Amino acid sequence: APMERFFRSFKTEWMPKECYNNYEEAERDTLKYILQHYNTKRGHSYNNYLSPVVMEAAA
Known part of the structure; x- marks a missing residue:
């Protein structure tokens, strides 16, 4: 579920809606x-809507 x-x-x-031109760009x-x-x-809901970087810094 997390990857989905x-x-x-x-x-x-x-x-982008028009996709990528090549693999390197993607x-x-x-x-x-x-x-x-x-x-x-x-923000991530499991982090009380904090980003992972902010959440790790707070720990």
């Missing part, structure tokens, strides 16, 4: 989503 939720969020919040954008958005800015 992740990919649903990725597809609806980040992935890989670069996916890493950007994970490292610069999902882990640092996007």
